[in-house]
Amino acid sequence: MSDALPDEALSKGWYHAIDLAPGSTTRGSVDLRAIASKVLPERLDGLRALDVGTFDGFWAFALEARGAAHVIATDLDRFHHATWPPRQREANAKEAGENEPGARFGLAHRVLDSKVERVITGIDEIDADRLGGPVDFAVIGDLLLHLRDPVGGLERVHAALNPGGRLLSLEQVSVPLTLRFPLTAVADLETGYTRMNWWEPNLRAHRDWLRTAGFEPRLKRIYKLAAAGAQAKWHSAWIATKR
Numbered sequence: 341m342s343d344a345l346p347d348e349a350l351s352k353g354w355y356h357a358i359d360l361a362p363g364s365t366t367r368g369s370v371d372l373r374a375i376a377s378k379v380l381p382e383r384l385d386g387l388r389a390l391d392v393g394t395f396d397g398f399w400a401f402a403l404e405a406r407g408a409a410h411v412i413a414t415d416l417d418r419f420h421h422a423t424w425p426p427r428q429r430e431a432n433a434k435e436a437g438e439n440e441p442g443a444r445f446g447l448a449h450r451v452l453d454s455k456v457e458r459v460i461t462g463i464d465e466i467d468a469d470r471l472g473g474p475v476d477f478a479v480i481g482d483l484l485l486h487l488r489d490p491v492g493g494l495e496r497v498h499a500a501l502n503p504g505g506r507l508l509s510l511e512q513v514s515v516p517l518t519l520r521f522p523l524t525a526v527a528d529l530e531t532g533y534t535r536m537n538w539w540e541p542n543l544r545a546h547r548d549w550l551r552t553a554g555f556e557p558r559l560k561r562i563y564k565l566a567a568a569g570a571q572a573k574w575h576s577a578w579i580a581t582k583r
Contacts, residue, residue, distance in 0.1 A: 349447050356398035360451045366444075368396070371566040372481070376402050379508060379560050379577045380479075384408040387476040391456075392463050392497060393483040397445040400456045403479065411456045412471050414463070415441040421462065423488050425531035425538060432535060463493040466500050474502045481510045482575075484549065485530075485537045494553035498582055507580040509550060509557070512565070512573045517542035525549075546576050555580035 349360055350367070357368030376399075385407040391400035394413035404411045416422055419440050420433035442458065449456060461470055463483065468474040478497050484490035497507060517526045517540075525545040530537040541549065543562075550557040557580040564574050 345447065345451050349444075349451055352444060352447075354396055354444055356396035358396060358398055358401060358448055360448065366396075366448070368398075369568040370571060372398050372402075374566060375510075375561065375563055375577070378563075379510070379579075380406060381477075382406065384477055388412075388473065388502075390414065390471065390475040390478040390497070390500065392466065392478060392480045394445060394458070395441055397448050397454075397456065399479040399481055401448065401452060401454060403477070404454060404456055408477070410472075412475065413445070413456050413458045414461050414466060414471075415445075415458070416462050417441065417460045422486060422536075423462075423464075424486075424536055425534075427531065428535045463487065463496055464489075466496045468500045471500055474500055474505070476502050476505050477508075478505070479508045479510075481508075482512060484509070484511050484546075485539050485541075488538055490539060490541075490549050491552050494549060494555070498554045501582045503582060505582045507550075507555060507582070508560070508577065509546070509580055510575055510577045511546050512540055513546055513562075513576045514540045514542050515574050518544070543576050547578060550578055550580045554583050556583050557581075 354366040354368040357371040358366045383406055386409050389403040389408035389411045391413045394400045394415045400411050400413035424432045487493045514528055525548040527539040527541040527545045530540055547557050557578040560579045561577040565572055
């Protein structure tokens with residue numbers, strides 16, 4: 341590893357705050373470090389693990405740090421390949437350069453001397469063959485809200501899991517809709533006023549998306565995301581077991 345790599349990494353703006361060395365953390369607009377210790381298993385020794393929509397790689401490196409035998413991190417190759425809401429596609433297609441998926445992943449990978457395998461695929465094309473075999477544990481963090489069909493994406497991950505495999509699903513949830521409709525699955529269609537979001541579910545909808553896709557979900561945590569500005573939203577984290 342080049343001595344210049346840590347300095348190069350720390351000089352950039354990141355989406356994820358990632359500890360690259362003791363006392364050296366990337367300048368991420370989203371900090372998942374505290375919540376990771378509360379929602380991930382302490383150890384994943386010997387398991388095959390998957391991070392869906394890895395971006396800078398926070399969850400993938402967290403899975404590796406917990407002893408997973410093989411970690412696969414999936415993402416798109418280009419920002420504009422995502423199925424953004426139609427009215428926003430032209431504006432989002434202009435996102436490039438350091439905002440492309442994986443633009444910083446490789447840098448963190450080298451600094452951490454990581455063995456995580458990055459596979460270029462969208463969630464809707466994930467299958468066990470593409471991943472080199474089924475996985476035992478998966479993470480999807482703040483991705484379902486960007487999908488036209490969140491249940492369809494969950495079905496793909498469900499099919500890639502071994503029997504009894506587990507998924508950690510973390511998503512932004514609407515507090516007003518949760519309070520108003522606590523027993524009904526409701527989601528706000530956000531395509532008219534956000535650039536990248538399709539849905540903001542209430543707590544019940546997040547759970548029911550998982551159940552509909554074939555999981556048995558258990559609520560792990562409700563938390564407010566440690567993030568800059570408008571990204572600091574309430575989230576729910578579910579551990580969902582493949583039925």
